[in-house]
Amino acid sequence: MAINELRAITTFVQTAELGSLSKAASAQQISPQAASKVIGQLEAYLGIRLFHRTTRSISLTEEGQRFLDAVQPSLVGLQQALQNVLKSRESAVGPLRISGPHSVFKKVIGPILDEFIQLNPDVQPNIQFDDRFSNWVEDRIDVGFRLGHAPQEGLIARRLFPIQLIICAAPSYLHKYGVPKSLYELTSHRCSAFRRIQDNRDVPWTVKVGDNIQDLYVQPVFCTNDEEFELRTVLAGEVIAQLAASTAAVHIREGRLVPLLVEHMADNYNLYIYFGSRTALPTRVRNFIDLVSERLTNSHECVLSNQELIEFSQWHYVTNS
Helix, strand or coil: CCHHHHHHHHHHHHHHHHCCHHHHHHHHCCCHHHHHHHHHHHHHHHCCCCEEECCCCEEECHHHHHHHHHHHHHHHHHHHHHHHHHHHHHCCCEEEEEEECHHHHHHHHHHHHHHHHHHCCCEEEEEEECCCCCCCCCCCCCEEEEEECCCCCCCEEEEEEEEEEEEEECHHHHHHHCCCCCCHHHHHCCEEEEECCCCCCEECEEEEECCEEEEECCCEEEEECCHHHHHHHHHCCCCEEEEEHHHHHHHHHCCCCEEECHHHEEEEEEEEEEECCCCCCCHHHHHHHHHHHHHHCCCCCCCCCHHHHHHHHCHHHHHCC
């Protein structure tokens, strides 16, 4: 329905309900002349007279009464729908569709989601685990997370923190198998690889060599497509793996893992939160974005400082001295 028709029907209904053209004009904050013109345009469009009008009174014609009976319920429903949308925008209520990769959701996003639910009990999160970059329009995503580079144009993306890919092993592994002093020496070590579900291929490690980022293909003795299971095997002292700092940092800080070859650590990728617009965001969406940004932007829990990397990587020198 064109906006002039909606305005005309609203003016007509208010005039009929209030019994006065001037009162209807005042309710819409327009002049009585403008209201009279709108009613005249509606009557001309319909080809019928809706009101009997004199200088002192106004009343519905028979056709006007039938038209009122037909449009009044629909107008009330439309007004109620508008109020519901405004309430949804201004209150943290309703469904919240979130998409993100398995690898960061449980450990990184999960605790924040728990906090968000406590703060916004009337929001119903709908979580979709997806390691691909979701089509946020087709999938009706409110908020998404992505590892790598910034999402496609047309989306708003906030960088949360860099993804540090750290080669690491448990102290028990290093005691048993020794410490690799170079990338080349990894060929004689028990390495783990993450296997992609899509094509059943091992993902190469990503390493920094000088100023360049390169793929490093290892000969794995252990493969899995589950990051938690890979971490379990590394902590057990069975393999060396390349893990994201968001997974490994807590274990490195508590001495359960040792970072290795830190000069080759790659950090060219980032974790992004993305959404469709900076404006007109429902409160539930805005609240979630703000909480995630506050908790995760350059998060200490998910990123190791250069000083920490150097300090914790000295483990083998101290223990072997």
